[in-house]
Amino acid sequence: MSVRIDTVVLGPLMTNGYVLDSEGVCWVVDPGPWPEPLVELLRRRGFRPECLLLTHGHGDHIAGLGALKAAWPDARIVCPAADANMLSDPAANLSADFALPLTAPPPDRLVESGQTLLCGESRWQVLDTSGHTPGGVSYYCPEASAVLTGDALFDGSIGRTDLPGADFDRLIGNLRRNLLPLPDETRVLPGHGPESTIGRERRTNPFLTGRASEF
Template sequence: MKWNRIPLGPLQTNAYVLVHENGTCLIFDPGSEGEKLIHYIETNGWTPLAVLLTHAHFDHIGAVDDVKNKWFIPVYVHKKEKNWLTDPMKNGSLLFMGEAITTNDADVLLEGEKTLTIGDFSLQVFETPGHSPGSVSYYIEDAQVIVSGDVLFSGSIGRTDLPGGNYEQLLQSIHRKLLVLPEETIVLCGHGPETTIGAEMDTNPFLNGF
């Protein structure tokens, strides 16, 4: 199993494609530039099975409909942010971009922590609010990775000054859900480079002393 990072859009939001050895794949946070993402997947000959959103801010959802309409695959998002996909005020696009970025409704609403089985993929869903109320992280133990969205970054953490953000809640999410994972776990961040749980435990200034 391998993963691929594709930065997309003006904020260079990381879309990730997790690929099984059989050629099927999962798409995480297709934020923009749908044609570029589709071309990348087609060029590699992969078969997408689903779109999984870590949260529904505009820079993580902009190419959702492009991908869904291409492959007719389900879209997953947390129940708390189901209306954000269709509301440009809630997803922040009107505030930050001055334009409405929306998608159609999701097909699967996540609630609670659970294990998802999609094709040959098995993922653990962790509720990690703080950056946004419905932020989730996807842990794929077989690949030793966690897709954290905008919860945890290399040397930083997600912003909490947006609607529904909560600094203390974010720190609790990171410490209780992410930092308990094996230190070699690779963190696939919503922006910037990847990191590891161990590296953030040792060097992230926002996590020291919590």
Template sequence: MKWERIPLGSLQTNAYVLVHPNDTCLIFDPGSEGEKLVSYISSQGWKPLAVLLTHAHFDHIGAVDDVRKRWNVPVYVHKNEKDWLNDAWLNGSLLFMGQEIKVKPADYLLDGEQTLTIGEFSLRVLETPGHSPGSVSYYCEELGAVFSGDVLFAGSIGRTDLPGGNHDQLLQSIHERLLQLPEETVVLPGHGPETTLMNEMETNPFLNGF
């Protein structure tokens, strides 16, 4: 099993593709540049099974319907952000872009921590609110990696000054959810390079003294 990071759009939001040896794949946070993303996945011969959203801010959802149009796959998002996909104020696109970014409703609403089995993939869904009310992280034990969205970055943490953000809740999510995973776990964040939990525990200034 392997993953690829594909930065998209003006904010260079990381879309990820998790690929099984049988060429089926999962797409995480297809944020924008849908034509580019669809073309790349098609060129690799991969077969998407689903779109998994870590949260529903505009820069993480903009290409969702492009992916759906090409492959007709289901979309997963946490129930706390089910209305954000079609609301340009809630997802921030009007506020930050001055334009509406809307996508069709999700097919599945995540509620509570659980294990998702999609094709050959098995992922633990961790509720990690704080950056936004419905932020989740997806842990793939087989890969030894967690798709953290905008919860934890290399050397930083997610912003909490947007609607529904809560700094204390974010730190609690990181410590009680992410940092309980094996310390060698690779963190695949929504922006910037990958890191590891061990590295963030040792060097991330936002986690010291919590």
């Protein structure tokens, strides 16, 4: 069993969109704005995405949903339950703050932490990493040794918690409970910026080592 994960950087905020290919079954994760490169990759590979998976509901992670849903109407939008309202509310998804209010098609399925999703032969566990948004989740695949963290955990940093609905203590607690126990070699695939590993973040991320106050 193999899982291929490709990264496509989208839009002015350089959102990392991901294409998962597990034994010919394709998912797209966090299709951001200006999704043409993502659409081009899917068509070049002959993929028909079965699922459009969201880590959270901010505008820079949902802006491409409409284009992908138009191109592949059967693709199912899967969204964390507590962030579902953000897809239809430009104020909640923060796109209104950029004077570019957007809405996305409604979700076809809502997920919560503790569930497991199947992409081909690969299993993706839904982990609670809320705190950047009320419903933010990460998706962990043991077979791929990878976790898709959205804007919860970055290389050397964490998601912003000065936004509506955010909570610093909640985010830190969830990261420590639900991500740091993963194996050291687990790849951290974030919503922006370069990838990392769980081991590296456990050792060096100042927000998780208690050294953030030194900066």
